[in-house]
Amino acid sequence: MTAFWALWKREVVKFFFDRGRMGGALAQPLLFWLLLGLGFQGSFRLREDAGISFLTFLFPGMVLLVVVFTAIFSTVSIVEEKRSGFFQAALIAPVSRWWLVFGNVAGGTTLGILQAALFLLFTPLMGIPATFLGMVSALLICGLMGTAFGSLGFVMAWKVKSTRGFLALMNFFLMPLWMLSGAFFPISGIPETIQWVAWLNPVTYGLDALRIAMYGFGNLPIHTILGFWPSVGIFLSFTLLTLFGAQYAIHKPFTD
Amino acid sequence: MLDILATKDLNFRYGSQTALDGLEVEVPECSLFGLLGPNGSGKTTFFKIISTLLQPSSGTCHVAGVEVSKNPARVRQQLGVVFQQPALDLALSVRDNLRLHGALYGLKGHLLDDRITQSLQQLGLLERATDRCRSLSGGLLRRADLARSILHRPKLLLLDEPTNGLDPVARHAFWGFIHELRQRYQITVLVATHLMEEAEKCDELAILNQGKVVCRGTPEGLKSTLGSDTLWITASDPETLATLLQEKMGWRVKQFGKALCVWHHAPDSLLTPLYRDFGASILSASIRKPTLEDVFLTHTGNLFDPNPSIGV
Structure with missing residues (x-):
C-alpha cells in the first residue's frame, strides 16, 4: 500500500512539474473541440432534431478525450523507464507488481479526473441541464475511463520498443475508438456496417454513460444504445479486462 | 566462508541463442567479486537471473542460500542493484527518489527518513538532496543511484558497469564510496565490468566468455599464469610475422589486433634474434609484466591460435 501511494504521488507530482504536459493535455482536446465544433456547426443537424449545437453535442466526447489523453500519456514514460530508468529498479523490488500497475494507473487517472472536473464546471454554460449527482457520476465514469486507458497504455508501453512506436500505436487505436464511439457523430445516422463496429466498441458505452450522467439522468437530446447501468456495466467489464491485461503484461519480461 | 551467491550449471537460452552456458560461480560473503567479460559474454543476462527478472533455462542460482526461481521475493529483499543506467526518476528530487524507492521496499516514516539522511550523508549528497536528479552531473547521479540501491541494506550489491561514462575523477570517487560502504555494512559486491582498472580492485575475478567462466582467481594469481614477463x-604485418616466429623460431605467439605476444621463460634473450632476423618488419618490441588486460585478451580475445597452451 505504501508503494501504491508512492507511485501515485510520483505521477501527480511529475505532472504539476511539467507545465508543457499540463498545458498540452488541456489544450489539445480543447482545440479539437473548438475547431471541430465551430467548423461543423453550420452543416450539422441531428436526426432527432433536438436542437443542440454541434459544440454541445461534442462536449461529452471532449471530456472523454481529456481523460483518455491524460491517462495514456502518464504511461508513455514507461517505454523508456523499463529499460533505463526508475522502473528497472521497481521491478526488482520485493513489492508486488500489482501495486506498480495500480499506483501508476491511479496516478494518471487522478490527473484525468482533475482535468475533467475543470471542464465539467462549464457544463451549465453549454445549455446542458446538469445536476450535482450527475456531475459526481460523470467524474466516476471518467475514473473508469482513465483506468481503462491507463491500463491499455501500460500494456502498450510494455510491448513496444520505443516511444515512437508507442505514439504510432496509440494513434492507431485511440482515434478510431473515439470517432466510432458516438462522440463525433451520432451512431444512429451512420451506415449499418459501421454501426456494428460502434456497437462492439466499448468506448461507445462509456461515452453513453458519461452523456447520460452529464445530462443529469434527464432528457437526452440523442438516443443512447443502452440505459445508464447497462452501459456502465459494459464499460466496467472493459476496464477490468484492461486492468488484468496490464497485470498479465507486467508479469512477463518485456521485449528489448 | 559462506557463499552469498552460488550457481550450478546455469543455462539460459534466448530462442536458439545461448547466453549462459553452464555458468558456475561462487561468491564468498563480504568479498568484492568481479565479473570480467567482453560485450555479449552473458554478464547482463546473469545479472538479470540473479535479480529475478529472468528465469534460468536450467541449473540453479542461490542468493544467501535461497534459490532465485523458487523464492524471488526473499531474494529481492537481499539484493541491491546499480544498473548501467541510473534507476532514478530525473524529474524528481534526490530525496523524493529515495523516498519512492524506500516505499517499494516497504520502508516508511522515521526509519525511512533516517536511512535517507544517513545514506545521503555517507555519499556526500546532503546538500543536493532537494535538487532534481536532472540537474545532477553524471558522477553525482551515480552516487544518488548507489544511495538508492543500499537503502534497504542489501546483503549482495550488484554493480553492472557502474562507472560507465564517468570521468576518471568521478570513477575514483565512486569506488571510494563503494569501499566505505563495504566496510560499514559488510556488503558483498559483485561487479560486472570491462575496465581493467576496476578489475584490479577485486578480491577475486571470474572471466566470462560466451556464457562460461573461462578462468577465475585473484588478479595477481591470474596475471602470474602468464609468467613473469x-x-x-x-608489426606492420602481424599475421605473417606470427607465422614466421612460430614456424621458424618455435616461439609461443598469439596475436591481439596489431600486437603479438610471445611467452618465454627468458623473454629478454629473444630480443637479439628477433631484431637480427626480422628487424625490418618490426615497429616496436618491449618486455613487460603481464597485465590483467593480457589475461583478459588471452581468454577472450580474437585468437590467432584458437587453442594456445599458456604457461612457461
Whole structure:
C-alpha cells in the first residue's frame, strides 16, 4: 500500500512539474473541440432534431478525450523507464507488481479526473441541464475511463520498443475508438456496417454513460444504445479486462 | 566462508541463442567479486537471473542460500542493484527518489527518513538532496543511484558497469564510496565490468566468455599464469610475422589486433634474434609484466591460435 501511494504521488507530482504536459493535455482536446465544433456547426443537424449545437453535442466526447489523453500519456514514460530508468529498479523490488500497475494507473487517472472536473464546471454554460449527482457520476465514469486507458497504455508501453512506436500505436487505436464511439457523430445516422463496429466498441458505452450522467439522468437530446447501468456495466467489464491485461503484461519480461 | 551467491550449471537460452552456458560461480560473503567479460559474454543476462527478472533455462542460482526461481521475493529483499543506467526518476528530487524507492521496499516514516539522511550523508549528497536528479552531473547521479540501491541494506550489491561514462575523477570517487560502504555494512559486491582498472580492485575475478567462466582467481594469481614477463611486438604485418616466429623460431605467439605476444621463460634473450632476423618488419618490441588486460585478451580475445597452451 505504501508503494501504491508512492507511485501515485510520483505521477501527480511529475505532472504539476511539467507545465508543457499540463498545458498540452488541456489544450489539445480543447482545440479539437473548438475547431471541430465551430467548423461543423453550420452543416450539422441531428436526426432527432433536438436542437443542440454541434459544440454541445461534442462536449461529452471532449471530456472523454481529456481523460483518455491524460491517462495514456502518464504511461508513455514507461517505454523508456523499463529499460533505463526508475522502473528497472521497481521491478526488482520485493513489492508486488500489482501495486506498480495500480499506483501508476491511479496516478494518471487522478490527473484525468482533475482535468475533467475543470471542464465539467462549464457544463451549465453549454445549455446542458446538469445536476450535482450527475456531475459526481460523470467524474466516476471518467475514473473508469482513465483506468481503462491507463491500463491499455501500460500494456502498450510494455510491448513496444520505443516511444515512437508507442505514439504510432496509440494513434492507431485511440482515434478510431473515439470517432466510432458516438462522440463525433451520432451512431444512429451512420451506415449499418459501421454501426456494428460502434456497437462492439466499448468506448461507445462509456461515452453513453458519461452523456447520460452529464445530462443529469434527464432528457437526452440523442438516443443512447443502452440505459445508464447497462452501459456502465459494459464499460466496467472493459476496464477490468484492461486492468488484468496490464497485470498479465507486467508479469512477463518485456521485449528489448 | 559462506557463499552469498552460488550457481550450478546455469543455462539460459534466448530462442536458439545461448547466453549462459553452464555458468558456475561462487561468491564468498563480504568479498568484492568481479565479473570480467567482453560485450555479449552473458554478464547482463546473469545479472538479470540473479535479480529475478529472468528465469534460468536450467541449473540453479542461490542468493544467501535461497534459490532465485523458487523464492524471488526473499531474494529481492537481499539484493541491491546499480544498473548501467541510473534507476532514478530525473524529474524528481534526490530525496523524493529515495523516498519512492524506500516505499517499494516497504520502508516508511522515521526509519525511512533516517536511512535517507544517513545514506545521503555517507555519499556526500546532503546538500543536493532537494535538487532534481536532472540537474545532477553524471558522477553525482551515480552516487544518488548507489544511495538508492543500499537503502534497504542489501546483503549482495550488484554493480553492472557502474562507472560507465564517468570521468576518471568521478570513477575514483565512486569506488571510494563503494569501499566505505563495504566496510560499514559488510556488503558483498559483485561487479560486472570491462575496465581493467576496476578489475584490479577485486578480491577475486571470474572471466566470462560466451556464457562460461573461462578462468577465475585473484588478479595477481591470474596475471602470474602468464609468467613473469612477456614480449610484446608490434608489426606492420602481424599475421605473417606470427607465422614466421612460430614456424621458424618455435616461439609461443598469439596475436591481439596489431600486437603479438610471445611467452618465454627468458623473454629478454629473444630480443637479439628477433631484431637480427626480422628487424625490418618490426615497429616496436618491449618486455613487460603481464597485465590483467593480457589475461583478459588471452581468454577472450580474437585468437590467432584458437587453442594456445599458456604457461612457461
